[in-house]
Amino acid sequence: MLNRLFIINGSPRKKGNTSNLIKWVASAAIEKGAHVEIIDAVKLAKENNGCRGCRQCNISEDYTCVIKDDTSLTVARMLKSNVVIFATPVYFGSFPGQLKQFIDRMYCLKKIHQNGFSISPALKDVSIALIAVSGAGEEFGLNFLSSHMRAIFSGLDKDIEELLIPSCPPEIDKIKSNTRIKKKALAFGKMLAEKID
Numbered sequence: 437m438l439n440r441l442f443i444i445n446g447s448p449r450k451k452g453n454t455s456n457l458i459k460w461v462a463s464a465a466i467e468k469g470a471h472v473e474i475i476d477a478v479k480l481a482k483e484n485n486g487c488r489g490c491r492q493c494n495i496s497e498d499y500t501c502v503i504k505d506d507t508s509l510t511v512a513r514m515l516k517s518n519v520v521i522f523a524t525p526v527y528f529g530s531f532p533g534q535l536k537q538f539i540d541r542m543y544c545l546k547k548i549h550q551n552g553f554s555i556s557p558a559l560k561d562v563s564i565a566l567i568a569v570s571g572a573g574e575e576f577g578l579n580f581l582s583s584h585m586r587a588i589f590s591g592l593d594k595d596i597e598e599l600l601i602p603s604c605p606p607e608i609d610k611i612k613s614n615t616r617i618k619k620k621a622l623a624f625g626k627m628l629a630e631k632i633d
């Protein structure tokens with residue numbers, strides 16, 4: 437069966453470290469026969485004013501947001517894939533605001549009831565992964581980002597596969613000569629391509 441990978445790029449630097457990691461992960465996955473779609477969260481954020489907190493999604497029949505824009509359509513398309521990968525740099529111990537805006541719009545995938553909660557059935561067969569890169573060591577933000585993502589997705593009943601790259605120099609394309617990181621990224625892409633729960 438064809439494995440569909442949906443990558444959401446949260447980095448504002450289009451040729452930066454996150455983009456290079458995405459390229460390696462995607463190329464290894466494509467080589468294994470996966471279909472890969474890459475979405476630019478920063479571009480989407482230009483027309484995404486963020487979740488309004490109206491909670492209409494909580495009382496609607498389905499698990500969709502009442503704001504009908506490209507972000508809504510992207511969230512719906514994302515659910516048709518086998519693996520959704522959030523790729524991001526660490527910004528002050530978390531991820532860039534543009535990616536946060538996208539994730540907030542995923543609130544419609546959960547309904548809070550009086551006696552608990554339910555999750556969109558469309559999310560049931562989707563695996564979640566995180567690619568994250570930081571300038572400093574793990575303890576200066578990468579670990580916080582990882583915990584934050586795990587907390588978000590445990591609220592949606594999901595575990596996360598992770599590719600975490602600390603201490604990565606910020607210079608454009610310097611990462612390309614790092615064969616150790618490249619090898620890790622290729623292995624991660626291959627693993628995701630072979631993963632269908």
Ligand SMILES: Cc1cc2nc3c(=O)[nH]c(=O)nc-3n(C[C@H](O)[C@H](O)[C@H](O)COP(=O)(O)O)c2cc1C
Pocket residue numbers: 447448449451452453454455524525526527528529530569570571572573576577578604605606
């Ligand atoms: C606004 C901003 C905040 C950052 N905060 C952190 C941080 O808290 N911890 C860290 O290790 N690196 C931090 N960095 C460094 C980036 O995570 C790092 O340079 C990363 O490789 C950038 O990825 P990119 O090339 O995809 O933009 C920050 C960079 C920026 C621009």
